[in-house]
Amino acid sequence: MAVMNDILNVNLNGFMLQNPIMTASGTYGYTDEYDDFIDVAELGAIVTKAISLNPRVGNKHTRITETEAGMINSIGLENVGIQKFLQDKVPVLKSKKINYVVNLAGSTIDEYTKLAEICNDNQIKAAELNVSCPNVKSGCLEFGTDENSLYELVSAVRNVYNGFLIVKLTPNVTSIEKLGIAAEKAGANAVSAINTLKGSQIKINCSLGKISKTIITGGYSGMGIKPVAIGAVIRLSKVVNIPVIGIGGIRTLNDVLEFIAAGAEAVQIGTENFTHPDIAQKLVYELAEFITQNGFKNLEELKKELRK
Amino acid sequence: MDVLKNKTKKIYKAKVSRVEKISSNSHLIEINLPSAEEIQPGQFISIYCSGLTLRRPFSVYSQNGNTIGIMFKERGLGTKYIKSLKSGDDIDVIGPFGNGFDIKNKKSLLIGAGIGAAPIAFLKSKLDKMKQENLFICGFLNKNEIPNCVNVDKVYTDDGSAGEKGSVLNYLGAVINEYKPEIIYVCGPLIVLRETAKLAEIFDLEIQVAMEKVMACGIGVCRGCVIDIKKDGKIINASVCKDGPVFSGKEVVWQ
Numbered sequence: 122m123a124v125m126n127d128i129l130n131v132n133l134n135g136f137m138l139q140n141p142i143m144t145a146s147g148t149y150g151y152t153d154e155y156d157d158f159i160d161v162a163e164l165g166a167i168v169t170k171a172i173s174l175n176p177r178v179g180n181k182h183t184r185i186t187e188t189e190a191g192m193i194n195s196i197g198l199e200n201v202g203i204q205k206f207l208q209d210k211v212p213v214l215k216s217k218k219i220n221y222v223v224n225l226a227g228s229t230i231d232e233y234t235k236l237a238e239i240c241n242d243n244q245i246k247a248a249e250l251n252v253s254c255p256n257v258k259s260g261c262l263e264f265g266t267d268e269n270s271l272y273e274l275v276s277a278v279r280n281v282y283n284g285f286l287i288v289k290l291t292p293n294v295t296s297i298e299k300l301g302i303a304a305e306k307a308g309a310n311a312v313s314a315i316n317t318l319k320g321s322q323i324k325i326n327c328s329l330g331k332i333s334k335t336i337i338t339g340g341y342s343g344m345g346i347k348p349v350a351i352g353a354v355i356r357l358s359k360v361v362n363i364p365v366i367g368i369g370g371i372r373t374l375n376d377v378l379e380f381i382a383a384g385a386e387a388v389q390i391g392t393e394n395f396t397h398p399d400i401a402q403k404l405v406y407e408l409a410e411f412i413t414q415n416g417f418k419n420l421e422e423l424k425k426e427l428r429k
Numbered sequence: 430m431d432v433l434k435n436k437t438k439k440i441y442k443a444k445v446s447r448v449e450k451i452s453s454n455s456h457l458i459e460i461n462l463p464s465a466e467e468i469q470p471g472q473f474i475s476i477y478c479s480g481l482t483l484r485r486p487f488s489v490y491s492q493n494g495n496t497i498g499i500m501f502k503e504r505g506l507g508t509k510y511i512k513s514l515k516s517g518d519d520i521d522v523i524g525p526f527g528n529g530f531d532i533k534n535k536k537s538l539l540i541g542a543g544i545g546a547a548p549i550a551f552l553k554s555k556l557d558k559m560k561q562e563n564l565f566i567c568g569f570l571n572k573n574e575i576p577n578c579v580n581v582d583k584v585y586t587d588d589g590s591a592g593e594k595g596s597v598l599n600y601l602g603a604v605i606n607e608y609k610p611e612i613i614y615v616c617g618p619l620i621v622l623r624e625t626a627k628l629a630e631i632f633d634l635e636i637q638v639a640m641e642k643v644m645a646c647g648i649g650v651c652r653g654c655v656i657d658i659k660k661d662g663k664i665i666n667a668s669v670c671k672d673g674p675v676f677s678g679k680e681v682v683w684q
Contacts, residue, residue, distance in 0.1 A: 150650040185653035395645045
């Protein structure tokens with residue numbers, strides 16, 4: 122098939138992708154959940170839902186709400202835990218030849234390193250550190266917002282993990298560049314940006330003069346965050362020498378091109394997977410078509426042109 | 430792209446065949462859908478509403494050949510968009526999803542409340558085809574809210590403008606005593622589901638409830654629509670979209 126040839130290949134600092142279209146953590150499950158819509162194995166890679174050392178039940182209150190240009194989620198990292206992932210999910214990923222990155226979440230350095238060791242022992246090729254989930258109370262956001270803590274964390278993980286290590290950065294900081302530099306210094310192989318923006322929605326109901334409110338606070342994602350993400354990718358690309366993976370509000374081929382122009386070597390599709398579950402594969406095809414129709418040799422050449 | 434079209438399953442560029450007002454505050458939209466014949470009562474489809482991030486899930490009200498019917502109330506931007514569609518318009522539908530009612534060969538009491546009448550009416554049509562004895566009772570706010578396309582055996586309105594006056598819940602004990610069902614199927618607001626489940630427990634009756642929750646993915650991935658259920662003595666999360674939307678009323682942990 123046309124797109125399965127190598128024009129879209131990406132060498133992400135040693136981690137090979139057949140194309141630059143990945144899916145973002147939390148929006149694609151653990152394995153082949155989207156097989157009802159597309160052939161998941163045709164994507165560059167999927168990033169799994171965040172996985173912790175022990176299973177987590179997640180948050181109790183309202184977990185999702187739609188906003189003007191996206192949505193707010195407060196799932197609270199509900200997940201099956203690393204052991205069940207290895208037992209039930211990895212065999213599916215392997216048998217279906219799905220390229221994947223395991224997203225890891227912890228609340229202490231010890232938890233992260235244990236997770237990383239387990240991944241290392243199980244030959245998991247790539248991991249993305251979630252150091253910036255806005256929906257869990259302890260720990261993890263601090264790693265994502267303080268460059269010294271981040272350096273310490275990534276160094277500790279790097280010591281025990283030989284695979285490809287991505288650090289996912291939060292936009293909820295004054296200078297995302299400092300965090301990117303810290304991740305690189307500590308040995309990360311790539312950074313991905315951005316995680317969700319912290320936001321809230323207050324639903325107000327008024328019935329016969331009596332007001333009732335529902336407040337949901339969580340991570341804001343979707344089309345509305347794209348300019349923030351593009352800005353972050355531009356700034357990060359200028360200061361780090363490792364690949365930047367762009368995430369944030371991607372819905373169209375033009376969005377993908379915009380991220381590449383900003384400096385992204387690959388992109389992750391997030392919220393739009395919910396709206397159009399075939400979007401990731403569609404973007405692979407559209408990108409291939411765009412490259413051939415415009416006479417570019419391959420993605421690498423298109424990147425150069427876009428960044429001139 | 431053609432190559433993509435052949436690969437995709439469960440995503441349909443379907444056609445609207447009809448949109449019609451069926452009561453003072455609800456509409457019926459009929460859609461020609463290739464997957465129509467697979468759909469079971471209690472299952473849902475999810476509609477993309479132009480410009481909005483989240484698809485809107487709807488349980489199915491009717492199915493005839495390739496045509497399905499969806500009953501909806503205009504509540505916000507999504508339903509406003511769906512209401513604006515005309516016969517012949519394209520509509521982006523995914524589904525069917527979820528577990529529908531587990532139809533049992535038992536004397537059935539069917540309970541609907543408000544727009545929750547929709548999946549119950551679909552269930553009734555199946556039970557009637559199977560010649561399974563059933564009684565369909567339904568509660569509404571008032572006479573004008575009753576959809577003109579739904580045939581119920583007994584109706585209750587809060588203001589007494591049609592049928593008996595008061596909530597369907599007020600009459601449920603008496604109906605159970607008189608009709609002596611072996612199973613209850615119910616859909617409606619949370620309070621109706623909860624109170625019916627309590628009553629089913631008192632009468633020691635099997636009960637299936639169709640739950641509703643805001644959803645993002647509709648396929649069990651995002652974990653946005655989870656509820657608590659009891660399983661093997663433990664309380665665990667279950668997603669309304671994939672593990673439900675129909676649950677045993679006995680396993681749901683009622684808030």
